[in-house]
Amino acid sequence: MIIDAHQHFWDPARADYPWMAADELAPIRRAFGPADLAPLLKANGIDASIVVQCRSSLEETEEFLAIAHATPSVIGVVGWADLTDGALGDTLDRLRGLPGGDKLVGIRHQVHDETDPDWLLREDVQRGLTAVFARDLAYDVLVRSRELPAAIAIAQAFPQARFVLDHAAKPPIADGGSSEWSDRIRALGACGNVWCKISGLATEAIWNDWDAGRLFPFVAHAASCFGEDRLIFGSDWPVCLLAGSYGEIKSALEACLTKLGPQVRAKALGVNATRAYRLTIAE
Template sequence: MDSQPDTSLRIDAHHHVWDLAVRDLPWTRDIPVLNRSFSMANLRPHLRRAGIGATVVVQTSTAVEETTDLLALAARDEHVRAVVGWTDVTDPAIGEALDRLQEGPGGTALAGIRHAVQDEPDNQWLHREEVHRGVKAIGAAGLVYELLVRQDQLPMAVKVVEDLPEVSFVLNHAGNPEVAPDALAPWAAFMGRLGRRTNVAVKLSGLVTRSPTPHTPFLAAYTDVLLNQLGPERVMFGSDWPVCLLAASYDQTVAVAAALTDRLSPYEQAQVHGGTAARWYRMNAH
């Protein structure tokens, strides 16, 4: 994270693409708006309208083949500048698996690894010895480890950030908080602990789908906590497209994020909407 990114570049730090003809996603079957394929061709008009010049595409399945496909996409697509993929974090040979991904087509775009910890019933999963070993290997490979957790798993997520200061972490979707007045304080306490750790950034993403409406004032309260506890240089905007379509269009999601950060200075806005992602994903190195 010591590179000097182009702070004028607007970045969507979290979106997905998938082709159901290539790889089934069972979790979409009962969600009509998501149970179809989504490509960069679908997203590109929205990116151009929003003035977003680069994106980070994120895994959706526990298949290393998807990561290979996403890296190939990054190699040929004008917008995809970084990939957060998947590989088995518990694999004793994870270092070799990461080497294969980084040395393959588009491999220089590999910026991070994610596992859907939110689907793990064990609230100590991140503390398992084999998981710690794998996360350390991800950090040693120069990659970030993305934390996708439920709110009740935040204690586990915060502790692994504290226990492994040598690893760079990115917390997805602000930790998937419950957006409600009585839920703010407990979640904010965890963000305060993360704020004291320089090895973690947080994505301002996924909140529109957790709110009664995408324009609820509660979103401003949650965003203010992130900005106050971590600072704009450790907060990054992500659309979570196409999942955001459950609550708002891509354009609406971008507009909500802009409104939530309009109190910031131009420099600080540039960090949230580009600079932070460029640093944490080392885009200048690609």
């Protein structure tokens, strides 16, 4: 099974997405739903996807679970819940009891938008993570280089937990990369309980001037840090549309993975996501 482990649904007419306000994001400031994604999955040979949170909203998480319940191709939901809420455990139990709740596989928060680079290390956040991991859920880490030291520390603090790094920590591809990103992601990769999604890379490059060759050094570095068993493919659709079509993004990442070897490609396109999120695959 080939899995797109990182895609989104949203509708700016029905909800507020603060990160979407910038002028350059106008092309994706419209509704995207399962009916828009379905033909793209079929055309690109993708069997299933994981939908990932877009805003800090329990309502959105509930909506995604309902979508997953009604949409066989959505096999996992990485939702949002307030990690600082003392009653988070009860909230997670309620979410898992909803239709589609069995497809809740992880929780995410936009950590790179917090003013405190050490937000993940706060006592109330760590208490929330304890509740997440007690329910055998993964935690998606959305950070840039600035927050990577905290991500490393939190992965070390919860060695039995499962963490998934989104977008390879958004390397500064447009600027040619940085040693800070390279060194810090290597330190995170040394934590054996962290997987890495090579999603969202084209939008970290120059949007109208990139190709697989430009992305390859960053994919290769992620592969060297996390190994063939912890590298995961994701499209980051529809954010990726800022830089290219779904097909262009998938083809570029697949070319990078193929260059690293057929086994790396095969695992990144499905097996690793299944293990990281402990997905239940219908026979």
